[in-house]
Amino acid sequence: MSQRRPRPSGGEPADDGAGGVPDDVAAAVERVLSTTALLWSRAEQGLEPAISPIQLRAVEAISRFGRLNLGGLAEELGAIPSSASRLCDRLEAAGLIVREPAREDRREIIVRLTDQGERLHTQLVRRRRTAVRDVLAHMSPTSRARLIDALTEFGQACERRDSGEARVVGSRTA
Amino acid sequence: MSQRRPRPSGGEPADDGAGGVPDDVAAAVERVLSTTALLWSRAEQGLEPAISPIQLRAVEAISRFGRLNLGGLAEELGAIPSSASRLCDRLEAAGLIVREPAREDRREIIVRLTDQGERLHTQLVRRRRTAVRDVLAHMSPTSRARLIDALTEFGQACERRDSGEARVVGSRTA
DNA sequence: TATTGTTATACTCTATAACTATA
DNA sequence: TATAGTTATAGAGTATAACAATA
Numbered sequence: 001m002s003q004r005r006p007r008p009s010g011g012e013p014a015d016d017g018a019g020g021v022p023d024d025v026a027a028a029v030e031r032v033l034s035t036t037a038l039l040w041s042r043a044e045q046g047l048e049p050a051i052s053p054i055q056l057r058a059v060e061a062i063s064r065f066g067r068l069n070l071g072g073l074a075e076e077l078g079a080i081p082s083s084a085s086r087l088c089d090r091l092e093a094a095g096l097i098v099r100e101p102a103r104e105d106r107r108e109i110i111v112r113l114t115d116q117g118e119r120l121h122t123q124l125v126r127r128r129r130t131a132v133r134d135v136l137a138h139m140s141p142t143s144r145a146r147l148i149d150a151l152t153e154f155g156q157a158c159e160r161r162d163s164g165e166a167r168v169v170g171s172r173t174a
Numbered sequence: 175m176s177q178r179r180p181r182p183s184g185g186e187p188a189d190d191g192a193g194g195v196p197d198d199v200a201a202a203v204e205r206v207l208s209t210t211a212l213l214w215s216r217a218e219q220g221l222e223p224a225i226s227p228i229q230l231r232a233v234e235a236i237s238r239f240g241r242l243n244l245g246g247l248a249e250e251l252g253a254i255p256s257s258a259s260r261l262c263d264r265l266e267a268a269g270l271i272v273r274e275p276a277r278e279d280r281r282e283i284i285v286r287l288t289d290q291g292e293r294l295h296t297q298l299v300r301r302r303r304t305a306v307r308d309v310l311a312h313m314s315p316t317s318r319a320r321l322i323d324a325l326t327e328f329g330q331a332c333e334r335r336d337s338g339e340a341r342v343v344g345s346r347t348a
Numbered sequence: 349t350a351t352t353g354t355t356a357t358a359c360t361c362t363a364t365a366a367c368t369a370t371a
Numbered sequence: 372t373a374t375a376g377t378t379a380t381a382g383a384g385t386a387t388a389a390c391a392a393t394a
Contacts, residue, residue, distance in 0.1 A: 020315075025322060026307040030299070032325040033210050033306070035332050040211055045252075052362090054384065070353060078219070083385050085354060090383075107352040107393045125204070132207070133200040138331040138338075141194075143324070148199060150317070150324035151206040157312040158209050226385090228361065244376060257362050259377060264360075281370045281375040 039135070043127040047120060051094065056124065058087055059096060062113050063121045069108040070099075096120060213309070217301040221294060225268065230298065232261055233270060236287050237295045243282040244273075270294060 044056055051059070054077075061076040062068065068076070074084035088111060091097045096117035102108035113121065136144055218230055225233070228251075235250040236242065242250070248258035262285060265271040270291035276282035287295065310318055 021307045021310045021318070023303065023307075025318060026303040026310060028322055029306045029310065029325060030303050032329040033214065034302075035329055036207050037211060037214055039332060040207065052383070071351090078215075079384090080386065081353060082355080082387085086384070089354095105352085105394075109353065128207075129197065129200045129204050132203045133195045133197075135328065135331045135335050136195045136200060136203065138334040139327060143327045143331075144195070144199060146320065147324040147328055148202055150321040151203060153313060153317045154309065154321055155206040155209055157309045157317075158213060160312040161309050226360070245374095253361090254363065255376065256364080256378080260361070263377095279371075279375085283376065 039131055040128065043131045044124065047123055047127070049094070049120070051096070051120070054087065055091055055094075055096075058084075058091060059113065059117055059121055060124070062097060062111055062117070067110050067112050069102065069110055071108075073111055091117075213305055214302065217305045218298065221297055221301070223268065223294070225265075225270070225294070228261065229265055229268075229270075232258075232265060233287065233291055233295055234298070236271060236285055236291070241284050241286050243276065243284055245282075247285055265291075 044053065047056070057077060058073065061073055065072065065076070070084055070088065071081050073088070074081045077084060077087075079087075088097060088099060092099060095114055097111055097113055099109050099111055102110050136147075139147065218227065221230070231251060232247065235247055239246070239250070244258055244262065245255055247262070248255045251258060251261075253261075262271060262273060266273060269288055272286055272288055273283050274286070276284050310321075313321065
């Protein structure tokens with residue numbers, strides 16, 4: 001255990017003019033978001049029942065859409081239908097989801113969370129909020145208010161960027 | 175493709191007093207961070223050479239520490255040594271890392287990135303910064319400045335929280 | 349014929365347990 | 372003997388390709 005010194009990730013301030021955003025600004029945001037990504041993954045541990053990260057992503061996607069077909073799930077996960085099918089085999093065996101043919105088009109299979117699946121997702125969101133709250137508790141109310149405003153603007157900018165792009169994201173059709 | 179309407183994730187404003195942080199504040203931050211997590215995963219696609227998410231996490235960890243032993247890598251990844259060993263087999267075969275016995279204690283195996291591994295990591299960071307910059311470009315300079323300040327404070331609060339806790343995170347010894 | 353999903357096969361990733369080498 | 376890592380085995384997750392059912 002003698003080889004565990006992390007290197008400082010601090011970088012060389014630069015000024016790339018692309019988009020009018022200085023490179024060191026982008027770098028600073030990138031670093032903080034990397035930290036929060038760690039916070040995020042921790043909240044996923046200790047769930048009951050414990051499932052794999054991939055299964056958890058599937059549960060999240062199904063929860064987000066309420067009900068969606070298998071192809072849609074695959075697309076959300078950035079996977080292909082056959083992989084999603086196998087994944088659903090296990091989620092179904094675990095009692096977290098159910099599969100049923102769509103009424104409109106019986107070729108489609110609709111995937112939904114069971115009550116147990118819903119409870120698992122609720123548990124996940126609760127754990128994340130708790131993690132966030134733990135961090136926020138170490139900030140002053142003023143800082144918290146500034147953070148909310150800034151993050152809200154950031155979220156809106158994310159949406160503006162998304163809508164202003166060709167949206168070739170989850171498709172592996174190419 | 176008829177089942178793809180996302181449910182609005184907006185919630186019921188509440189006021190849990192735990193830690194003095196209102197629940198709707200924590201929920202708002204949680205939602206924005208969920209969005210950025212998506213932004214993050216997109217930046218990992220299209221890397222050359224294309225490697226699995228797990229291999230990429232390993233490359234990141236090795237880059238962060240510069241050089242570390244196999245047990246340390248396993249701990250960073252939240253995995254056990256045997257899994258990390260197999261993972262390194264493939265990273266080594268792909269020419270991204272090298273393994274070598276430590277001078278001080280020849281039982282330890284030091285893992286380092288090759289030049290190709292370093293290039294891959296550089297590519298990843300560049301893609302993330304580009305993604306962040308694309309979003310920041312949709313914000314005013316004033317908003318950007320506020321975001322930087324707020325995120326910096328948030329990052330510092332993360333560190334305060336980390337240091338003020340028992341730190342039972344990556345251990346699966348239990 | 350085109351679309352939706354499943355199955356066959358093969359490889360990656362992971363954990364448990366048994367093993368080798370060094371200290 | 373204790374520690375660091377590897378190998379054997381088994382199961383989850385994934386992609387490619389071939390298949391069945393519905394439209």
